[in-house]
Amino acid sequence: MIELKEENIEGVFQEAIDTIHPQNSRLVSITKRVEAIDPLSFYDAAKQLRTERLYWSSTAEAYTLVGTGCAFEITAIKDRFETAEQEWNNLLNDAVSNNPYDVPGTGIVSMGGAAFDPEKEKTKLWANFEPIRFTVPEYLLTEYENDFYFTMNIMVRADDHPRQLANQLREMEGQLLNGTPRYESDTQIVGRHEISPEKWKQTVKLATEEIRQQKVEKIVLAREVRLKLDREADSGNILRKLLNTQSNSFIFSFERGKDCFIGATPERLVKIRQNSLFSTCLAGTAPRGETEEEDARISHKLFHDQKNRGEHDFVVQMMKKAIENYCTDIEIPNEPVVYPLKNLQHLYTPVTARMKKDYTILDIIKNLHPTPALGGTPRKESVAFIRKHELLDRGWYGAPVGWLDNRDNGEFAVAIRSGLLQGDEASLFAGCGVVKDSDPEEEYEETNIKLTPMLSVLGGVE
Numbered sequence: 274m275i276e277l278k279e280e281n282i283e284g285v286f287q288e289a290i291d292t293i294h295p296q297n298s299r300l301v302s303i304t305k306r307v308e309a310i311d312p313l314s315f316y317d318a319a320k321q322l323r324t325e326r327l328y329w330s331s332t333a334e335a336y337t338l339v340g341t342g343c344a345f346e347i348t349a350i351k352d353r354f355e356t357a358e359q360e361w362n363n364l365l366n367d368a369v370s371n372n373p374y375d376v377p378g379t380g381i382v383s384m385g386g387a388a389f390d391p392e393k394e395k396t397k398l399w400a401n402f403e404p405i406r407f408t409v410p411e412y413l414l415t416e417y418e419n420d421f422y423f424t425m426n427i428m429v430r431a432d433d434h435p436r437q438l439a440n441q442l443r444e445m446e447g448q449l450l451n452g453t454p455r456y457e458s459d460t461q462i463v464g465r466h467e468i469s470p471e472k473w474k475q476t477v478k479l480a481t482e483e484i485r486q487q488k489v490e491k492i493v494l495a496r497e498v499r500l501k502l503d504r505e506a507d508s509g510n511i512l513r514k515l516l517n518t519q520s521n522s523f524i525f526s527f528e529r530g531k532d533c534f535i536g537a538t539p540e541r542l543v544k545i546r547q548n549s550l551f552s553t554c555l556a557g558t559a560p561r562g563e564t565e566e567e568d569a570r571i572s573h574k575l576f577h578d579q580k581n582r583g584e585h586d587f588v589v590q591m592m593k594k595a596i597e598n599y600c601t602d603i604e605i606p607n608e609p610v611v612y613p614l615k616n617l618q619h620l621y622t623p624v625t626a627r628m629k630k631d632y633t634i635l636d637i638i639k640n641l642h643p644t645p646a647l648g649g650t651p652r653k654e655s656v657a658f659i660r661k662h663e664l665l666d667r668g669w670y671g672a673p674v675g676w677l678d679n680r681d682n683g684e685f686a687v688a689i690r691s692g693l694l695q696g697d698e699a700s701l702f703a704g705c706g707v708v709k710d711s712d713p714e715e716e717y718e719e720t721n722i723k724l725t726p727m728l729s730v731l732g733g734v735e
């Protein structure tokens with residue numbers, strides 16, 4: 274990659290074009306610092322461009338990325354993580370970047386995700402979502418520690434004109450950064466169809482039987498609820514509501530065609546800043562209490578509950594094993610803590626480590642996915658059970674979503690507490706870890722609580 278330190282934008286394009294092979298195109302990326310802006314007004318302004326929009330934020334860190342348009346796309350079917358890595362490296366090798374800021378998530382950034390299980394038969398529901406897809410957005414807003422950056426990524430050819438490209442950048446900057454937020458009115462849920470709840474409970478029972486026969490130790494089973502809304506849901510509006518209600522979460526949206534996969538997940542899969550790795554083990558669940566005393570009592574019970582501790586420990590053990598080959602200095606506390614969310618509390622163990630040289634975030638994701646919090650243990654057997662018996666196409670639910678940049682930074686979360694918006698309909702998903710003494714009714718209730726955040730932003734629950 275060529276790194277330029279050019280003040281003049283036209284000069285950057287000129288230099289990139291001067292050194293291009295006549296038959297080729299190459300990515301040019303220009304980043305500048307801009308005035309503070311509400312990231313959602315950027316997201317709303319991008320709606321009129323009628324290209325895909327991408328949103329990512331970490332509520333704990335005041336970190337936001339909003340992308341629009343597609344300068345370059347990476348998709349793959351076979352060996353999806355390796356192929357995506359290869360294409361990403363090829364893109365970067367020939368790219369030209371003018372980014373004077375050492376800020377994660379600026380410059381050449383790729384945002385996207387993957388399907389939970391590419392071997393499960395794909396249904397029409399997820400037709401627009403590939404087994405893996407990353408988009409390098411044409412225009413990207415980055416908010417980092419209360420500073421704001423605007424990046425333009427564009428494929429240029431030998432016959433492009435530097436002045437025209439520079440004008441395009443200025444024009445889009447004006448349109449996207451000076452928009453006003455559109456507060457669309459809220460949707461109401463007018464129909465709710467639970468996909469086969471009784472059959473789902475039977476599948477939970479079947480899973481407990483297989484676990485008792487020691488064929489497998491833990492299996493995570495998910496279910497779907499299909500909603501009919503009184504109007505088309507506006508993803509900007511939903512994001513705004515998720516930001517206002519879901520603390521300690523990664524809030525995301527990925528538009529594809531007319532669909533939008535959106536959610537607020539508490540589960541970080543991995544974050545890499547240069548060579549430091551941060552990850553999270555999250556499994557074991559209880560509701561929040563109505564009063565402080567009740568909340569503390571439930572939290573205490575969750576912390577000491579053998580079933581939940583066992584479920585959690587599967588994730589910790591697997592995490593350790595999965596990163597050992599790629600990392601040194603792995604630090605994992607001996608005990609979890611209780612992590613409170615708006616509607617639920619989870620057992621939580623943070624993980625830190627140092628990345629070995631030459632490994633990337635995609636290597637880590639490939640090894641971590643699916644964690645026992647979404648698949649089970651052992652991985653192969655639990656995923657085979659899900660593939661055979663679960664009554665839905667998970668699509669991107671339960672799989673990694675996030676971003677990476679050209680300086681080896683990146684962050685991915687596990688896409689739970691999420692839904693697929695399709696015009697005036699939506700599919701919501703929730704699952705839970707089944708172990709040998711799981712009770713189908715209780716697990717069903719647990720999935721109901723996990724559905725609450727998305728149901729309430731769509732107009733269903735107070």
Ligand SMILES: C=C(O[C@H]1C=CC=C(C(=O)O)[C@@H]1O)C(=O)O
Nearest residue numbers: 556557558646689703704705706
């Ligand atoms: C599968 C989901 O949650 C997972 C993550 C945290 C706790 C879980 C549990 O306690 O069962 C699940 O493994 C979901 O929310 O759909």
